[in-house]
Amino acid sequence: MKKISVFMIAATCLMACSQATQVKQAATNGEVLSFNLDGQKVTWIQDNTGLRLMPVQLFVGADSAMIDSLGVRDGVSASMSAFLVQVNGKNLLFDTGMGGNLLRRLDSLGVPPSAIDYLFITHFHGDHIGGMLKGDTVVFPNAQVYAAQLEYDAWVTNAEPGQNAQQINTMKAYEANLHLFNFGDTLPMGVVAIDAKGHTPGHTAFQSGRLLVIGDLMHGAALQLVNPDICASFDADKANSIESRRRLLKYAADNNLVYVGMHLPPLKAEDFK
């Protein structure tokens, strides 16, 4: 494995990307980090502040010996992140965090919210759609928004009375620009929506070239890369979550993809040297 493997171990894929040597020239200011992947500029943007450790108690099936051998007794390194892809003059944003630092950090990249052309949503949890509204106002007024029909139905169409106010209000606010897709659909800019259900009913991974955005497929990568059958307590359907995790990790490996996720550990510039 070349040095790039450190990046894969730290933040993307341990098994999947040993031959992915074309990710180079990462740049960071400590809160965002960009790298080029076959002509796409990919930028990791951390929405949270500082270190985020996930308590090991959240992970079903992680035994004590494993926790100790991995040195994660005090918590598993994670983040709350979104990803910006810039390609062919367009700005594609994948998720929006929960309304933390995303806008300020986008601004540091010279990308105002009005410049986001496409917004792809992996699922409707608040730490992914929370950055879409400020009060009742849309934050990304010019974005065409893409979400899974299954996810929309689970949270909006089939909502119990009085439930899911955030999801309903957010999707209503973006109604004019909202596009619902099915798994397998090819979306604008060649982005493909891939079934990653389990964490939520319509949880989606997105592929853009050799980049695979895996959303919340993993919350504790250090544990779940060793044993993909370990679920976070947040995974609504554990069996589907395990199936999706195993299938997508294999898919990434088989196709030499680089994957990034919303709760993978922060990327570091030295991972690219």
Ligand SMILES: [Zn+2]
């Ligand atoms: Zn999440």
